[in-house]
Amino acid sequence: MDVTTFYLDDGTAIPRLGFGTFQLDGDAAYRSTLVALETGYRHIDTAQGYANEAEVGRAIADSGLDRDEVFVTTKLKPSNAAASAVRSSTGQSLEELGVSHVELLLLHWPAEHVAPLPETLEAMTRLKEDGLTRQIGVSNFPSRMLARAFEHAPVVTDQVEHHPFLGVEPIEQVLRSRGGFLTAYSPLARGQVAEDPVLTEIAAEHGVGPAQVTLRWMLQRPGVVAIPKSGTPERIRSNFDVFGFELSPEQMARIDGLERGHRLIDPDGGPDWD
Ligand SMILES: NC(=O)c1ccc[n+]([C@@H]2O[C@H](COP(=O)([O-])OP(=O)(O)OC[C@H]3O[C@@H](n4cnc5c(N)ncnc54)[C@H](OP(=O)(O)O)[C@@H]3O)[C@@H](O)[C@H]2O)c1
Numbered sequence: 001m002d003v004t005t006f007y008l009d010d011g012t013a014i015p016r017l018g019f020g021t022f023q024l025d026g027d028a029a030y031r032s033t034l035v036a037l038e039t040g041y042r043h044i045d046t047a048q049g050y051a052n053e054a055e056v057g058r059a060i061a062d063s064g065l066d067r068d069e070v071f072v073t074t075k076l077k078p079s080n081a082a083a084s085a086v087r088s089s090t091g092q093s094l095e096e097l098g099v100s101h102v103e104l105l106l107l108h109w110p111a112e113h114v115a116p117l118p119e120t121l122e123a124m125t126r127l128k129e130d131g132l133t134r135q136i137g138v139s140n141f142p143s144r145m146l147a148r149a150f151e152h153a154p155v156v157t158d159q160v161e162h163h164p165f166l167g168v169e170p171i172e173q174v175l176r177s178r179g180g181f182l183t184a185y186s187p188l189a190r191g192q193v194a195e196d197p198v199l200t201e202i203a204a205e206h207g208v209g210p211a212q213v214t215l216r217w218m219l220q221r222p223g224v225v226a227i228p229k230s231g232t233p234e235r236i237r238s239n240f241d242v243f244g245f246e247l248s249p250e251q252m253a254r255i256d257g258l259e260r261g262h263r264l265i266d267p268d269g270g271p272d273w274d
Contacts, residue, residue, distance in 0.1 A: 003016065003220065008135070008156055009179045012134065012156075015043035016224070016225045017225075017228075017242065018226070019236070020229035021045060021046045021056055029052035029055035034062060036236050036240075039237050039240045042065075042070055043227070044056060044060065044071070045227045046074050046075075048074065048089060048093055053093055053097045054097070054098075056072075060072065072097065072099065073102065073159075074093045075106040076106070076120075078110070078111035078113075081115040081120045086124055087123060090132055100132075102134070103135060104134065104136070104157070105124060105128075105132075105135075106136070106159055107120055108139050109140045113269075117145075121149060136154065136156070137156050137183075139158065139159035141158050141160070141171075142170075142171070142272065143171045146171060150174070155180065156180045158174075161184075161185055162185070163187050164217065164255050164259065165258055170274040175223060181223045184218055186264055187218060187228050188228050190264055196210060198254055198257075202254065207245075208241075212238060214255075215242045216246075216247055217255045
């Protein structure tokens with residue numbers, strides 16, 4: 001299995017370890033994204049709602065990398081789910097980011113209170129056809145809603161909370177059957193993996209840390225992409241240092257056993273989860 005890259009059927013390559021930028025504002029977003037790109041991350045996750053697209057875009061420009069070396073994801077605010085706002089707000093995002101297109105545009109949360117799902121997805125599909133985004137997808141969609149999305153548009157991913165304490169098998173099943181990939185957000189359970197005794201024990205067996213073990217566990221499972229966030233340069237670097245060791249099947253199974261339905265992000269008005 002290729003632990004570095006996921007390939008879509010059309011040949012599109014998605015770097016499987018990306019950098020998350022939620023709660024990185026202003027200069028912290030710029031500096032952290034730049035450290036991430038210098039470290040080797042080639043997949044950056046931002047959103048209209050993070051109010052840091054301009055800083056993320058500036059870091060990409062200042063990194064010295066060619067634009068086509070970096071996979072950039074942004075997300076539509078749910079309030080921009082109506083067709084006209086899908087187009088106008090994506091234009092604003094591209095302007096903020098300073099790019100002519102993104103690699104992936106997601107709908108951040110289900111937004112049927114704003115516009116019917118087919119309307120949003122068809123508007124996103126038109127942006128793909130017009131070259132403003134290479135791929136489209138959704139975020140925070142439970143499995144049945146995700147299956148509906150596939151009926152209306154060529155989505156490639158569902159970005160959802162996933163870490164050793166929260167499994168998302170029904171969503172993974174839908175994605176696998178359609179050639180898509182899971183994007184795991186909060187993959188470190190917002191830092192809680194660092195306190196887990198099983199992860200810490202396995203980490204000691206490899207001379208690494210529990211966050212590295214967690215990310216490696218994700219990369220050794222087919223179809224999973226992870227986007228850890230850190231504003232700390234040493235952690236940004238160590239979270240990417242996961243390609244020099246391998247977990248055994250027994251260690252993988254021990255980590256699988258940590259699943260306990262522990263959801264950290266469940267806002268009012270969010271979807272009913274599987
Ligand atoms: N689609 C959505 O609705 C959605 C929701 C949430 C997140 N996301 C995306 O997913 C990304 C990651 O999720 P997240 O930020 O919620 O959580 P996360 O990546 O699981 O965890 C980030 C937290 O863990 C800490 N941390 C990072 N590396 C660590 C390490 N090696 N050891 C110990 N602690 C460590 C960070 O602290 P420091 O920063 O202080 O190092 C931060 O507090 C976000 O940035 C965003 O891009 C998307």
